[in-house]
Amino acid sequence: QQPVQSPQAVILREGEDAVINCSSSKALYSVHWYRQKHGEAPVFLMILLKGGEQKGHDKISASFNEKKQQSSLYLTASQLSYSGTYFCGTARSGAGSYQLTFGKGTKLSVIP
Amino acid sequence: EAGVAQSPRYKIIEKRQSVAFWCNPISGHATLYWYQQILGQGPKLLIQFQNNGVVDDSQLPKDRFSAERLKGVDSTLKIQPAKLEDSAVYLCASSLAVVSRDRVVYEQYFGPGTRLTVT
Numbered sequence: 001q002q003p004v005q006s007p008q009a010v011i012l013r014e015g016e017d018a019v020i021n022c023s024s025s026k027a028l029y030s031v032h033w034y035r036q037k038h039g040e041a042p043v044f045l046m047i048l049l050k051g052g053e054q055k056g057h058d059k060i061s062a063s064f065n066e067k068k069q070q071s072s073l074y075l076t077a078s079q080l081s082y083s084g085t086y087f088c089g090t091a092r093s094g095a096g097s098y099q100l101t102f103g104k105g106t107k108l109s110v111i112p
Numbered sequence: 113e114a115g116v117a118q119s120p121r122y123k124i125i126e127k128r129q130s131v132a133f134w135c136n137p138i139s140g141h142a143t144l145y146w147y148q149q150i151l152g153q154g155p156k157l158l159i160q161f162q163n164n165g166v167v168d169d170s171q172l173p174k175d176r177f178s179a180e181r182l183k184g185v186d187s188t189l190k191i192q193p194a195k196l197e198d199s200a201v202y203l204c205a206s207s208l209a210v211v212s213r214d215r216v217v218y219e220q221y222f223g224p225g226t227r228l229t230v231t
Contacts, residue, residue: 002154030217041116041203041222042155049215087154091217097167098143098207098218102154 001026003090005103012110017076020106022088024069031064031071032089032100035082042087045073075108083110114138116223118204124229130192133226137185137206143167143218146179146189147203149225155203161187194230201225 003024010018022031030049034042046057048064048071056062060082064071075082085107089100117136125131137144142163147155158177160167163184172179176195181187191198203225207218 030215032220034222041224044219044221047212047217047219049213049217089154089220097160098216099157099160099168100220102156104152105154 002101003088003103005086005088005106007106008104009107010109012075012078012108014080014110014112015077017074018078018108020073020075020086020088020108022071022073022090022103024090026069026092028064028066028069028090029093030091031062032091033062033071033073034087034089035084036087036105037084078108078110080110080112083108116204116206116221118202118223118226120226121224122227122229124231125194127196127230128193130190131194131228132188132190133202133204133228135187135189135204135223137187137204138208138221141206141208141221142184143207144181144187145205145207145220146187147205147222149201149203151200155222158189191228194228196230199228199230201227 003022006021032047033045036042059076062073085105087102087105089102144161146158149155158172159169159179161181164181179189204223205220207220
């Protein structure tokens, strides 16, 4: 079951904040976030595991509400380098074949 | 540490021709994945290997796609014959198990991909 990401696209000015959401209709084991720039490979950002868990990396952080099967990625004080398409990948189980199902992505454009 | 290597980076073929892609994962990563990414979409898993064994190939169109991972390191993905709808970027990823908060997760790292155009 493919997770649903919202919004599909967002345009920000430098210094503004954004939130990207990822929702699943199935129970989740973990949520992975990636950023992909045009013509490049997806770059790993972070993994979230338990309900309520929050992580941060520089000015990018994320939360995971296990009960709601939702994760949100927070970008604060956005920089031009944050531009790209953000994907969430969800894993439903930690046992056996650990596989990610990716959403369709959220295209973020940061302008001066 | 070297990342996931893939070749070629670009390939243009005519429909009904065959094509092969190569992937060399990060050293020590036992799990290897092949994904297909169509323009404007997220990556879609085609096949997953654990060492040199197939873990899941349920989404691989086996009438035309095949993949192998000999000796549990490098892998090749082949398409024969290609169709127009196979035009996409083919991404290889490898992963290592990481224990975090008493759970095991697999951090996946992607290669640069091969952009295939079928005309």
